[in-house]
């Protein structure tokens with residue numbers, strides 16, 4: 001298992017490097033200038049100076065290597081310094097946002113937790129409802145429960161989150177006034193009262209995302225359980241006199257979860273994509289909002305860094321999926 | 336064996352129907368047989384003749400729907416298994432009746448080690464502690480001839496060969512000392528040398544443990560080697576039944592005769608066997624009102640098309656105990672050579 005994990009880790013590194021290069025080049029090729037927000041009356045000489053100050057006049061490969069070094073070496077040092085109060089970084093140049101002139105990682109540090117709270121909670125709740133629904137739907141295939149599950153999953157699948165989000169806002173926030181319409185990013189949880197307010201403002205976006213995730217995962221679970229219920233080993237378990245609960249929740253479930261866990265792990269990063277939309281609708285000042293803001297003003301370092309962080313998350317969850325796969329499936333583990 | 340002893344298993348008039356889109360499939364039609372302690376009953380018949388469905392009906396292993404075990408009695412230890420509660424049936428499966436299936440590659444759960452899978456019935460039926468069950472599992476693996484048993488408990492099914500997996504299946508089936516072991520074509524999926532080894536193993540275990548065995552196969556050579564009695568099935572019915580020597584000496588049903596002709600003289604020809612009988616097995620939709628073998632039978636008469644023959648004793652002993660056959664043509668009233 002250890003060598004398996006290490007091997008997966010080793011293959012992740014070149015993958016990440018390649019992705020970083022592609023992202024960097026693609027973002028760099030995109031039209032738009034870092035000075036697009038600067039008034040046209042500013043003389044060319046000053047513009048050139050401004051570009052130089054940003055380092056934007058350097059050839060793209062030079063900027064790439066510098067950015068790579070900053071991302072993988074200098075920023076982690078700042079991270080350690082921030083945690084332990086040390087001074088490993090020694091004032092080295094960080095990745096700076098062209099727009100706000102503050103370090104990109106500082107922006108990320110402010111925005112990412114907002115996103116993670118909403119997305120993470122939504123995903124967790126989504127999985128928590130999806131698994132039992134999927135398992136029971138398969139066990140009672142074509143029952144009214146299964147039919148209802150199919151209906152809601154289709155609905156959850158095919159209606160985009162921006163639509164459900166707006167409908168929920170309209171009904172529950174505007175008309176009924178049960179939930180706030182604005183997400184207060186500055187809310188700090190200090191007592192029960194502020195925690196209650198956090199729950200209330202998270203309720204709608206979490207519901208939208210959780211339902212969307214639950215729809216997909218429950219379908220996936222259902223088909224995986226169905227497939228396994230027909231396997232010979234299930235008949236063997238029954239022939240041994242095992243009860244239906246053991247047959248379903250031990251023998252079938254463990255096998256069914258193998259592909260489901262992969263889908264869950266790989267689905268998490270794509271949820272960030274969905275979260276970008278949801279953040280716009282619910283006005284959550286999260287990482288998605290930061291990314292869209294940066295794209296609008298051609299703030300290349302911010303766009304590159306946030307996009308790459310998404311890529312890192314995808315690779316990371318890929319890795320987690322692989323490891324879970326190995327834990328669940330001995331045929332993978334021992335090869 | 337023990338001819339007069341009370342049977343451990345007594346099956347009477349078993350009828351199993353599948354509900355399908357194109358109507359009812361009568362897969363098992365009034366099958367009766369009995370099994371005495373320590374005896375080995377061979378069941379032969381080509382594929383689709385209802386052998387597996389019969390055996391799975393006995394202990395409620397068929398999913399319902401589509402299966403419907405419609406009539407009959409399955410008496411085991413004085414209880415009718417078709418009438419007892421599902422929970423009681425669970426305590427029969429794996430405890431009183433052990434089952435070995437055809438395909439060892441898919442019959443074990445791939446994600447649990449074999450120790451876990453052998454210990455499961457012990458923990459459930461025998462009320463053993465984990466430690467006791469583990470010791471017993473080692474003992475069982477040794478019994479079925481798996482070397483290095485204690486270590487192999489932690490191995491997963493994919494780490495065993497097909498023959499070894501079938502040994503593990505046998506260990507599971509025998510874990511709780513069942514009265515009856517049902518082996519449904521346990522060697523069909525294995526290659527010839529491994530088949531012979533498994534056969535040897537079962538003979539040995541039978542001598543050692545003394546359980547009664549139902550051995551399903553479409554290999555009459557295997558039957559000749561191990562069975563005490565034989566039951567020939569066709570189209571969901573028992574068409575002939577006899578002590579093994581008697582069956583080989585005096586096959587009475589045209590189907591049995593055809594089967595015997597297809598035994599290859601050389602071991603290598605086994606692929607072709609049973610396919611040699613001309614024609615297709617019957618499609619069993621609707622209540623059977625004629626002899627199922629009629630369309631393929633060279634002796635078919637007018638009566639075969641309007642009346643499904645009943646089993647009839649040939650040697651004076653009651654049906655199911657001696658030699659009996661379900662055939663109009665082989666009845667004494669019909670004159671033939």
Ligand SMILES: Nc1ncnc2c1ncn2[C@@H]1O[C@H](COP(=O)(O)OP(=O)(O)O)[C@@H](O)[C@H]1O
Pocket residue numbers: 353355360362380381382383384385386387388389401619
């Ligand atoms: N799930 C099912 N649905 C409908 N018919 C079935 C099903 N399973 C078995 N049968 C029918 O039962 C008959 C007997 O099958 P089986 O007992 O498996 O044959 P054998 O074991 O002798 O090869 C088959 O011909 C098939 O038509």
Ligand SMILES: [Mg+2]
Pocket residue numbers: 386387388519520
């Ligand atoms: Mg069969």
